[in-house]
Amino acid sequence: MDRYRRGLLAVVVAACWWKGVEGQQQAPAIWVMGDSLVDSGNTNFLRSNARADYYPYGCDYYRGPSGRFCNARTFSDILGDWMGIPAPPPFSDSSTAGNRIMGGVNYASAAAGILDESGQHYGDRYPMNQQVVNFETTLGQLRTIMSPFDLTRLLSNSIVVMAFGSSDYINNYLMPNIYSTSQSYTPEAFANLLLNRYARQLHALYSLGLRKFFVAGVGPLGCTPNQLATGQAPPGRCVDSVNQMVGPFNEGLKRLVGQFNSGSHPGAMFVYGNTYGVFGDILNNPARYGFTMRDRSCCGIGRSQGQITCLASAAPCFNHDQYVFWDAFHPTQATNAVLAQRAYSGSANDCFPINVQQLAQMSSVPLAPLHPRTTTLALKIAPVLEVEASSGFLIPETMAFGLMKSLSRESLSVALRLKSPEVIGPKPTFLLYSTARRVKKRETDEITSPPPHYGLPTSRPISEILKELNKKVPDSLIKSRTEPNGFAFRHLPWHIVNRIMNLHAPEWSGEVRNITYSADGKYVSVTYRVTIYGTDAELFRESTGTSPVNDVAYGDPVQKAEAMAFRRACARFGLGLHLYHEDPIKIWW
Template structure:
C-alpha cells in the first residue's frame, strides 16, 4: 500500500510534468504570460543585480535546482515557478537581468525583489530593492518595449489574458512594523491603521496596473509569520507554539485584502478579475496537519543557526538538512520547494476556501 504522503507528492510531480509536456507538445499554455511581482518568496534573481545584502545567489540556496544558486530563496523552485508549471508557462526571467529583453519578455517577466514591501521604506536596511511602486514602474518599462514589438490589438490581448501574481506584505511586518528599533511605524500606527495604510497603497498600485491593461490578478495574503523559524527563535512563544501576537496582527491586512478584492470585482474595474489567495489558511493547514503532506519537521529551518535554526538564516556554504522534502521551512523566513508545491497546487486548483472568488485555473480559463 502506498503511503498518502508519497502518493500525494507523486500526483503533484506527475501533474507538473504533464503541464510542462502539454505546453511543449501542444504549443499551448493556459495563459499567454505570467507577470510576477512581490518579495523574496517569489524573487527569482532580481536581487542578484542589486546592491543588496538580501541575496540568495550562493550555495546552499538552489541545492536542488537544476541551475544551482539562482537568486531564489529556497532549495529549488519558488511558489510562482511551480504555479507557472501548472499553467504551462515557463518561469519568466528577472527584470534586472540585462538579457531580459526582446522575445524573452513575451512570456512575462519577474519583478519580485527580496526585502521589497508595499511601503517604500520597508526593508531599506537591506540596501537596494524593488518596492511595490518601483516594480510597477519596472513593468511600465517592459510595457514600453512590448509596444514596439506587438500591434495594439495583440498587446491588448496579451495583457488582458495574462496572469499577474503579486506576493506582498510580509516585509512590511517582518522588516518594518516588527522592528521598532529601526522603524517608527509600530509607534505611529495601531495594527488596524497600519493594515489600512498598506491596503490603501496596494490599491493605488493595483489601479495603476489595471489602467495600463492588465486584467487577471492573483493576490495571495500573508502567511502565518508568527510560525516562521525567525519568529520562533526571537519571539516570546512557548515551545511548540507559534507567536500568536504576530499572527493575530495579520488578520486586519488579510481580511482587508479579501474585502478589497470583492470591491474591485464589484463593477468598479470592468473587464478585470481579482482573486484573493488564502495563504494563511493553506499554510496553517500544512502546519496543523504536516503528515498529510509528507512533512515531519515544521518548527525549524533546514538551513540556519541557533534556536529553531532561525536566529541566523542560511549562510554561504552552510550544510543544510538532507531530508529537505520533509521540512516545511528552508531557512529562517522561506518555505522549501516541497511547501511551495503545496501552496501552488492549492492556488491553482483549490476550493473557494483557498481562493476567492475562484482559483487560478478558473481565472486562466476566462477570456477577457
C-alpha cells in the same frame, strides 16, 4: 518515509511539468511581483545584503543557486507550471529583452514591501511602486515588437501574481529599533495604510491593461523559525501576537478584492489567495502533506534554526522535502508545491472568489482597433457597459476601458480612472488616496476597524479645490517637445495633470463621452469629461482632443486624442490654464 516523500513530490512536480508540455498553455504570459517569496533572481543584480545566489540556496534546482530564496523553485514558478507557463526571467537581467519578455517577467525583489521604506536596511530593492514602474518599462519594450491589438490581447489574458505584505511586517513593523511604524500606527491603522498603497498600484496595473490578478495574502508570520527563535511562544506554538497583527491586512485585502470585483474595474477579475489559511493547514496537519518538521528551518543557526538564516556553504538538513521551512523566513519547494496546487485548483476557502485555474480559463475580450470609418460612438458607462456604433455593431466593454491603458513608458504608476455616477453614485466608492489614521499608540487606545472603503479622502468645498487647481504649475513639471516637422511646443504631460488632480481633487472622476472619426477617416476625436466633487457641489468640464489616425509616433491615435481631451478638460478648471494663454501658438493641449 523520506524516500516516499521525495517520490510523491517528484510525481507532483512532474505532473505540473507534463501538464504544461502536453496540455494547452492556459495563459500567454505571467507577470510576477512581490518580495523574496517569489524573487527569481532580481536581487542578484542589486546592491543588497539579502541574497540567495550561493549554496545551499538552489541545491535542488537544476540551475543551482539562482537567487531564489528556496532549495529549488518558488510558489510562482510552480503555479506557472500548472498553467503550462515557463518561469519568467528576472527584470534586472540584461538579457530579459526581446522575445524573452513576451511570456512575462518577474519583478519581485527580496525585502521589497508595499511601503518604499520597508527592507531599506538591506540595501537596494524594488518596492512595489518601483516594480509597477519597471512593468511600464517592459510595456515600452513590448510596444516596439507588438501591434497595439496583440499587446492588449496579451495583457488582458495574462496572469498577474502579486505577493506583497510580508516584508512590511518582518522588515518594518516588527523591527521597532529601526522603523517607527509600530509606534506610529496600531496594527489596524498600519494594515489600512498598506491596503491604500496596494489599492493604488492594483488600479494602476489595471489601467495599464492587465485584467487577471492573483493577489496572495500574508502567511502566518508568527510561525516562521525567525519568530519562533524570539522565544515569545511556548514550544509547539506560534507567536500569536504576530499572527494577530497580519489578520487585519488579510481581511482587508479580501474585502478589497471584493470591491474591485464589484463593478469598479470592468472586464477584470481579482482573486484573493488565502495563504494564511492554506499555510495554517500545512502546519496543523503536517503528516497529511508528508512533512515531519514544522517548527525549525532546514538551513539556519540557533533556536529553531531561525536566529541566523542560511549562510553561504552551510550544511542544510538531509531530508529537505520533509521540512516546511527552508530558512528562517521562506518555505521549501515542497511547501511551495502545496501552496501553488491549492491556489491553482483549491476550494473557495483557498481562493476567493475563484481559483487560478478558473481565472486562467476566463475569456477576456481584447481591445480591437476601431474601424477607421466608424462614425459617432456613444460610450455608455453603465452597470452593463456597451459601446454603440452608428454602423450597427457593438464594442465589448473591455474595448472601451482599454482606451485608458498607459500612453508612455514614462507614465507614473497612477493612471486615469474611469468612474461613473450611474454605477457608483454621486461620489466614487473607491478612491486612490491614503488616509490611514496616524496615531501614537497607547495602552488605552481603542482599536478601530478599517473603513469599508479604503482611501476615502476628506472633501473640500468646490471653491477651495478650484483655487488650488488655478495655481501656476511649476516650470519643472512643464515639458517641451519638437514634432518631426520642426514645430516646438511646451506642454503639461497627462500623468502630471493626473497627479495634480489626485492631489487637489482626489475624488475626481473621468469618462470618455464620445469618439468620432472625420468623414475621410484621417482624424479621430475624443470627447472627455472630468468631474470634481466638493462638499457643497460637483462640477464637470468637457473638452475634445483630435489626432491624425496615421500618426503613431507617440502611441495609439485614440489614446493620444483622449489624453489631449483630458488635459484640456482639466485646463477648463484652471489647471495649467496660464500655459494655454501664455503662447497659444506653441502650447499643445
